[in-house]
Amino acid sequence: MALLEIENLTVSFKTSSGPFKAVDGVSLTCDRGEILSIVGESGSGKSVAMLALMGLLPWTATVTADAMRFDGRDMLQLGAKDRRKIIGKDIAMIFQEPMSSLNPCFTVGFQIGESLRIHLGMGRAERRERAIELLNLVGIPAPEKRLNQFPHQLSGGMSQRVMIAMALACDPKLLIADEPTTALDVTIQAQILDLLVGLQESHGMGLILITHDMGVVAETAERVQVQYAGQKVEQQNVRALFSDPHHPYTQALLSALPERATRHGRLPSIPGVVPGQGDRPAGCLFSPRCQYATERCTREAVRQDEEFGFALCNYPLKDGQPTGYPETAEAAP
Amino acid sequence: MLRFFLYRLALVIPTFIGVSIVAFAFIRLLPGDPILLLAGERGITPERYEQLQAVYGFDRPVIVQYLDYVAGILQGDLGTSLVTKRPVLQEFFTLFPATLELALCAIILAVVIGIPAGVFAAVKRGSWFDQSIMGVALTGYSMPIFWWGLLLIIFFSGFLGWTPVSGRISLLFFFEPVTGFMLIDSLLSGQAGAFKSAVSHLILPTIVLATIPLAVIARQTRSAMLEVLGEDYVRTAKSKGLAPKRIIGLHALRNALIPVVTTIGLQVGVLMTGAILTETIFSWPGIGKWMIDSVGKRDYAVVQGGLLLIASVIMIVNLAVDVLYGFINPRIRR
Ligand SMILES: Nc1ncnc2c1ncn2[C@@H]1O[C@H](COP(=O)(O)OP(=O)(O)O)[C@@H](O)[C@H]1O
Numbered sequence: 001m002a003l004l005e006i007e008n009l010t011v012s013f014k015t016s017s018g019p020f021k022a023v024d025g026v027s028l029t030c031d032r033g034e035i036l037s038i039v040g041e042s043g044s045g046k047s048v049a050m051l052a053l054m055g056l057l058p059w060t061a062t063v064t065a066d067a068m069r070f071d072g073r074d075m076l077q078l079g080a081k082d083r084r085k086i087i088g089k090d091i092a093m094i095f096q097e098p099m100s101s102l103n104p105c106f107t108v109g110f111q112i113g114e115s116l117r118i119h120l121g122m123g124r125a126e127r128r129e130r131a132i133e134l135l136n137l138v139g140i141p142a143p144e145k146r147l148n149q150f151p152h153q154l155s156g157g158m159s160q161r162v163m164i165a166m167a168l169a170c171d172p173k174l175l176i177a178d179e180p181t182t183a184l185d186v187t188i189q190a191q192i193l194d195l196l197v198g199l200q201e202s203h204g205m206g207l208i209l210i211t212h213d214m215g216v217v218a219e220t221a222e223r224v225q226v227q228y229a230g231q232k233v234e235q236q237n238v239r240a241l242f243s244d245p246h247h248p249y250t251q252a253l254l255s256a257l258p259e260r261a262t263r264h265g266r267l268p269s270i271p272g273v274v275p276g277q278g279d280r281p282a283g284c285l286f287s288p289r290c291q292y293a294t295e296r297c298t299r300e301a302v303r304q305d306e307e308f309g310f311a312l313c314n315y316p317l318k319d320g321q322p323t324g325y326p327e328t329a330e331a332a333p
Numbered sequence: 334m335l336r337f338f339l340y341r342l343a344l345v346i347p348t349f350i351g352v353s354i355v356a357f358a359f360i361r362l363l364p365g366d367p368i369l370l371l372a373g374e375r376g377i378t379p380e381r382y383e384q385l386q387a388v389y390g391f392d393r394p395v396i397v398q399y400l401d402y403v404a405g406i407l408q409g410d411l412g413t414s415l416v417t418k419r420p421v422l423q424e425f426f427t428l429f430p431a432t433l434e435l436a437l438c439a440i441i442l443a444v445v446i447g448i449p450a451g452v453f454a455a456v457k458r459g460s461w462f463d464q465s466i467m468g469v470a471l472t473g474y475s476m477p478i479f480w481w482g483l484l485l486i487i488f489f490s491g492f493l494g495w496t497p498v499s500g501r502i503s504l505l506f507f508f509e510p511v512t513g514f515m516l517i518d519s520l521l522s523g524q525a526g527a528f529k530s531a532v533s534h535l536i537l538p539t540i541v542l543a544t545i546p547l548a549v550i551a552r553q554t555r556s557a558m559l560e561v562l563g564e565d566y567v568r569t570a571k572s573k574g575l576a577p578k579r580i581i582g583l584h585a586l587r588n589a590l591i592p593v594v595t596t597i598g599l600q601v602g603v604l605m606t607g608a609i610l611t612e613t614i615f616s617w618p619g620i621g622k623w624m625i626d627s628v629g630k631r632d633y634a635v636v637q638g639g640l641l642l643i644a645s646v647i648m649i650v651n652l653a654v655d656v657l658y659g660f661i662n663p664r665i666r667r
């Protein structure tokens with residue numbers, strides 16, 4: 001049994017204009033020692049899905065799932081109190097904005113030590129020792145000095161390292177990194193990714209890496225899951241996904257990569273945006289932006305099997321060509 | 334931090350000069366003549382009047398009077414009351430503890446109730462609790478102090494007979510002031526019932542004086558908390574598996590307090606003006622009542638000196654709040 005198993009997760013928000021499904025029937029698994037990447041443009045429901053697992057969504061959210069098991073425990077049945085014993089200890093999460101994710105009023109040492117005290121009951125001296133060890137682990141020089149510093153004295157990259165140290169404090173089995181490098185300088189991005197992958201290997205953790213950047217996926221992940229407008233549209237191993245994407249959305253994401261674009265001369269982008277509340281089309285959610293969309297796509301989207309990476313597409317791509325595509329395709333309205 | 338402090342300190346000087354001018358001018362702009370008022374119904378002969386004008390120096394040009402006054406201040410001499418003939422500074426220090434005791438009790442009450450009320454209202458945003466707290470706070474904020482004080486007196490003193498109407502302690506008790514704080518002195522005196530009497534005299538004035546600061550602090554705490562609760566670091570705290578009590582009471586409140594402390598500091602000025610009315614309503618023998626009485630008698634020296642001293646108290650407290658602010662906000666502390 002995998003470390004984390006989520007089946008058919010749906011999250012819907014109460015809003016003033018009615019319910020809004022931010023996550024729609026997403027399934028995923030992540031095992032110990034594995035890196036799963038979730039890719040998709042912003043607004044695809046990647047963060048919301050993970051926040052649902054952590055129990056961090058506001059009360060306006062309704063979470064349903066056929067199963068949500070972590071380490072053999074049913075997270076759906078867990079009360080708030082029992083869940084708090086797991087999150088921050090066995091499942092840890094880091095976020096997109098490292099600078100604002102640290103509390104400006106407390107020192108680095110305090111914020112790292114907090115988890116150690118709450119979850120492991122460590123005493124003062126022990127906490128300090130462990131905090132220094134953790135800061136060393138995430139590559140922060142002069143950790144003794146950093147312990148007494150406040151977040152405003154740290155750079156973005158440094159803050160993210162501190163966030164990682166905090167997340168690793170209790171040796172989690174699963175680390176969720178939600179766009180951990182998006183807010184950082186390009187030069188720092190690679191360092192943080194290397195650090196995360198290195199730590200994942202040395203600790204044997206599961207790592208769920210959320211990103212909107214296929215470049216990040218290429219460098220790190222083993223398994224990739226592509227998400228669009230709250231739905232999982234494709235899932236493959238990273239190598240297979242890059243060589244033969246089955247969903248037109250994946251193909252579009254890949255052709256937006258700078259190194260691929262050179263072949264075409266200029267950087268293509270996917271026209272349009274992820275539909276949000278109110279502008280979700282009927283049928284396939286990607287159809288308004290899809291170059292292969294037909295009239296059928298405005299009515300339904302079928303889930304393919306493993307051969308086509310479970311693509312949610314009526315005409316999944318094979319070697320760049322849509323299969324089962326009608327001879328005389330009428331263009332979608 | 335030191336630079337920050339010195340900068341604030343430097344701002345005190347122009348404020349002080351401004352206040353001295355305003356205080357000096359204010360009392361002289363009021364119609365009414367101190368010597369005539371002093372003479373009362375008996376009247377006074379023109380010769381005697383001129384003689385007294387010369388004695389008090391009122392016959393000199395106003396600018397000379399002002400410079401003379403400032404020269405006195407610089408030597409620590411705030412002048413002498415025309416009415417009691419005692420030095421203004423001495424009168425101030427005799428009466429100030431009464432006001433300080435009242436103001437301290439009021440601000441403590443306002444903080445102790447206002448902050449938790451604001452926190453709960455924010456956490457339970459939109460609930461009936463939140464709405465009633467904020468409704469009450471709005472009412473309290475717009476409450477005319479005089480009317481509110483009289484209402485409380487009518488109900489608790491008149492109708493229920495629970496609390497005394499005026500003064501600091503029952504006339505049955507007498508002891509020499511040691512600290513000037515009636516609560517402490519009554520305990521030190523060892524007289525049975527003295528402390529209880531002091532408390533019962535303090536309750537209503539404290540409530541009246543605390544009303545506006547309480548309302549302001551509760552509202553400010555609520556809005557600061559609402560803002561902070563949406564911050565990323567609160568999500569981080571939740572993701573660490575901390576208990577809600579710790580997240581709200583430590584991670585969020587610690588940040589929300591930064592603007593609230595500033596608000597509390599600003600309430601000191603409100604408290605001083607409120608004290609003037611409150612002391613008048615309850616015949617509380619503090620500097621507020623002293624000021625009102627002196628304005629009535631056009632006691633120039635007392636009014637201008639008293640206003641200057643009250644302004645000094647406000648400035649000192651604000652300075653202390655600035656320093657405290659520097660301490661609780663790590664981004665200013667260096
Ligand atoms: N608290 C919320 N209330 C209502 N809608 C929300 C809330 N949080 C997120 N959403 C919506 O859910 C969708 C998915 O958001 P998110 O998971 O943050 O996207 P991603 O992380 O993939 O960029 C977005 O359309 C967003 O507007």
Ligand SMILES: [Mg+2]
Pocket residue numbers: 042046047048178179
């Ligand atoms: Mg996101």
